[in-house]
Amino acid sequence: MTLTAVRAGAYLHHVAFESADPERLAQFYADAMDMELTKTDNEWICEGPQRRYVVRAGESRKLAYAGLACRDAEGVAELKARAEAEGLDILASPSAFFEDGAFAVRDPDGHLIAFGLAKPQKAGFKGICGPTQHLTFASLDVEAFSDFYHGKLGFALSDRVLHKDGTLATCFTRSNHEHHTIACFKSDRTGVDHHSYEAGEWDTIRDWCDHVAERNIPLMWGPGRHGPGNNLFIFIEDPDKNWIEISAELEVIHDRPVKEWLHEPRTLNLWGKAILRS
Structure with missing residues (x-):
């Protein structure tokens, strides 16, 4: 069996959770996990050195999506081709952290898993190490x-x-x-x-x-x-x-x-x- 995800060098780049009180949850991660907090139209984004946590309004304790970054664009394309060959529905990536060409699939329990090529992280993040x-x-x-x-x-x-x-x-x-x-x-x-x-x-x-x-x-x-x-x-x-x-x-x-x-x-x-x- 071809280990396509391993060939792509995929790694967990970020996770996004829903919360009934998204601002409170985001502020907790910014402080407890030593990350900077920014707000977009519909997401609170916490970011530190090689770690990222996203919060959306919704049902508490529910994963909104997870983002796995691949080593290169070829790896993303190979994973997408594998998913298509296996008959999986190819969905749009919800992640702002990925370049064009990212895609998503749902696992058997309905979790939305996105794969893509990560945009470069801006410089200057400080804090305890911890990707x-x-x-x-x-x-x-x-x-x-x-x-x-x-x-x-x-x-x-x-x-x-x-x-x-x-x-x-x-x-x-x-x-x-x-x-x-x-x-x-x-x-x-x-x-x-x-x-x-x-x-x-x-x-x-x-x-x-x-x-x-x-x-x-x-x-x-x-x-x-x-x-x-x-x-x-x-x-x-x-x-x-x-x-x-x-x-x-x-x-x-x-x-x-x-x-x-x-x-x-x-x-x-x-x-x-x-x-x-x-």
Whole structure:
């Protein structure tokens, strides 16, 4: 199977969420995640060094869209051709961050996923380092997620987590050398489980902890270390109850078989407390 998304070098460039109080949510991200805030006609845009978060008015805790940038225009075209060949509906990209030629598709749970060539980020952004890193969904059907991202778009499978009866609990897919770009947990709901920002290394996790502590934002989980991906993490929660992960030292994969893990607390956190989704 051709790993089209990996060939394109796609990576999570930005996410956009809906909110019943978009201005409040945007102001939280601007402060808590150390980003600059601007307002357009229908979006609040938070932007920092290699990280971007967009808010639109709407239903709280709902993903408006996610934007994955490709290495070059050829990669965008190849992904679009793959999606067309798989019979997917090609939709207009909603993202202002992409050049002409971007497109979007909807996954089995209705999430709008855009692919494009990123416009250059303007210079002068300051703040703690931390690019947008990955997006993780909650779904009733993880097999359908795997079939879509791996089978139809050509993401690579990194790890699978299985219940004791052999059914799929979690699926990690990647579109570059990092362990996961988009993942999915088996859940009793459909939506976003969390989105994540890259901290780089352990010392930057410390800096982020100090940063959120100064704002009286408690850590809801962590510090810990995941099994799949082997990354260090902390989690906080935004005013709409969306989960935000800050992650460091995520596994880089060049060539290895897909790993399978048992769905148990130690898989989610090698160091202690785990939040099991199913």
